[in-house]
Amino acid sequence: MSSNNLKLSIFLCLSMCLGIGILRFSYTALLPGTREAFAWTAGFASILGSANLLGYLMGAFTAMRLPQDKSMALYIQMAAIAGMFSLMCCAFSDFPKVWYIFWRVISGISGGLLMILSPSVVAQCCDVQDRFKINFIGFSGIGLGVLLATLFLPYLDQIAIQTAWLILCSFALIICICLSLLLQQFKPHLSDQSASTPVKVTLNSLFYSLLIVYACSAFAYIPHSLFWIDYLSHELKLSLFWINLNWILYGLGSALGAFSAYILARKYGNFTTLKILYSLYILAIFIAVFTSSPLLTFASSFFTGMLNPAVVFLTSYTILQLYGLAYKKLWSIATLCFASVQLLGGLSFSSLQHFGVTYHQQFLLAALVLLLGTLQLAWHTRIHRYNSSKQID
Template sequence: MFSITQRLSVFLMLSTGLAVGILRFSYTALLPSTREAFEWSSNFASVLGSANLLGYLIGAFWAMRLAQNVKMLHYLTGAGVIGSLSLLCCAFDGFIGTWYIFWRVLSGICGGLLMILAPTVVAQCADASKRLKINFVGFSGVGIGVLAATLFLPYLDRISITQAWLILFSFAVLFTVFIAKLIYPFHQQLDHNTQTQAPNTRPDGFYKTLILVYACSAFAYIPHSLFWIDYLTQSLGLSLFWINFNWILYGIGSAFGAFTAYLFAVKFGNLKALKLLYSFYVAAILFALMPSFPLLTFLSSLLTGLLNPAVVFLTSYTILQHYGLAYKKLWGMATMTFALVQLIGGLSFSTLQSFNVAYPQQFILAAAVLLSGTLYFMFYVRRYELDFKKEVTPQT
């Protein structure tokens, strides 16, 4: 029914959608309503956000240590099942705080496993000429997951928060079932095509620079990914309609992020595309500082949603394109670094909130960190541009 390329594309799309869109970003969308319904304090709500980031870091480290063989498929299915269960277990009020912390950590672990192992399966099973298209379709799943988490937001005033969490649980189960069905035919291929030893590639100067700016983006997107809905609610005092509208814009942007990066890569090449995307990312964060202009608030929602999966996809593909069989190790290191900086960023911004540092100052800090990383990336990669002219231009 599906070709290998189509099967891998949909498999990766569902995996990234579950890993980031549902197991990660759905919490941001439901945070204000859940906090009110379950009577959580702001500090506890922030702790749960950080717990998920800690789990993502653990999952990324675990995935990086796993062998590149058929067992990856079992871990992927298991991550989908346990990740779905974590949503179910957060749907009900009345449990002690450690219950919710435990399940949010598990949710993060499952997300980290999915985010590294799924692209690794694609790297091993897809033809080299098809990898760009598979990856841009696959990483669009981040936005599909975010959109899935926003479908019921306009009805939050009509349904209970428990029902909202159960809807997310249903989406996660559906994603997991399709993931398991799509990867089943690759068991035999991975079993017979196991890479016993990936090359012992040491991170070079370009890789370190690429990961530095990638880490800066992990820090910079924390205010939007964790606190954007709270900012729109508490600081701007927007109505439920406009809050939902902004979050839906974020989801729409996420859905088109990987495709936008693909178009940029085709037109400009990987390096120039990354420079442009990171520059736009800085501007998108700064747009949040101008709430008196609603259009800029809308643009901030749309563009920050778009640019995060855009740089994730293009970073992943650049590593795959230039480091080949070492992809799993180096992408694992990149994801683990991203997760670690996410955790540090989450704790940092939560601490700033506890000291009553206003959201505008947090956005300025986020933009400043990303701008510093972007400028360093632009300066440093000049030395490598001649080498990267040898790269194969992506084919449309």
């Protein structure tokens, strides 16, 4: 791998680590301890989760409207710094509730901007034949961020929750510095690209099919991404040790997500692999209903952790392969759809909890929605007789 490709891989990996792994999933990991330390009710904790989803939607919408030129570097830096401050400002108790809501929205906005702008920078700065490997390494950063959020979980009964938030803030600060240094290397190439004429593309039903199943996955992963640790703690009454083990398995799965998609896509092609991954995703959500064996809970933790970054990576790369220079706009649309359904899903599941719908029933609903999305993807790829093996360079 050339020096430029290595820098691009590290840049994308750090962006995904911060934008999704830390700014998004660290809240799930720290939620039980923060609720107890800050005396938050379950309802307010759920509102904060929805605030983050709203911010992600706002960030995706903003990113779609930004120019595809060297200014992207500045917005990435601003997003990373704002995300770092959001972690620091959530570390302190006894502030008004609106304080935490505001900073969770900022955290979401930062994540949305990083999710769209960073892969767009990579798409403009690397050769076509290098995109698959760079994106695979880069999107592995989602899992790396989740793992970072798990490092101190075994010690949460020994350290203050404030310290845990500040540790994450320190990780974010280091990432901000690294991103700023790396972006200086890419600005000249982005300047060259700024004069490029926008490419008009014709979208077919395959793109919309991808969009639908991707949006369904946004709805389906809400129970695990927002409430999984809370479910293990308050519903299953697991001890801190077993909660930590489940979350560590979730983090390990996340770290392997992009790699698993990479291996399968090289062998079976993009669309066949997506159908395999989504089918496994349905099963991973569904088995959370069964609590008779801890192995099923472990499996649900590991595979839901693995499959979310796997489908995000492969969906992003498939759009890049199909539509080239139109990638930023189309990936923005996909992320906007994901974020919109994610927000609606978060509000829906919070409402279901309010009306007494159990976690098990929520898992069933999530699996059913993803099943419908996967079936329509299988139908459209069958109609088009799409040879997905041509997708991989």
